Amino acid sequence: MADEIENQTVIMSLIINGGNAKGSAFQAIHAAKDGHFTTADQKLKEADSYLSQAHNAQTDMLTKEANGDHAKMSLLMVHAQDHVMTAITFRDLAGEIVDLYKQINQSRS
Template identity: 45%
Template sequence: MGKTIEETIFSIIIHGGNARGKAYEALKFAQSGDFEKAKKALDESDEEIKLAHNIQTDIIQKEAGGEKVEISVLFVHAQDHLMTAIAEKELIENMIDLYKRIDRLEKDKEA
């Protein structure tokens, strides 16, 4: 038996939340100077975003193919949740780049 539309929508929310959590985990690693772990966490965040995006794309393709897709508050929430996770991840990537620059400058200063 396939998933209901609600279960499918909740999958977008779950993967979006996982992506956001992994991005913040990456930021914590960067703050402590562990850029290797930060990159791994960002890669995991990317994977979660891809999973959510694939589900979202499937829903959109069904509608484009003529299948009626009911737009609910839950679906709008899922879309908002995913887009917020993507935006936060991109901001965190920029913050991590700044932490790397600070780290390099501090190491250069010590040398």
């Protein structure tokens, strides 16, 4: 039962931090679109912080797996991992979009 609760905690951590990272990255794009580049950079850093927390949860799982403590795979776990990977991709793309808005802003000046 303790393993089940711990597994659910990791899953929720992945989903929450992945979702928060994606949300922050989305806010960064909107801030850059409005010319608020300091805010955009802060939101990208915020997204990175959430992704770091998700990565730490994954690392803990991988360490346990390497030590022979195998996690029970469920559809929810797969969904959580997918959520994090999508957030990572979205964060990377958001960084490129923010940079693009910065370049457009500089060329107009």
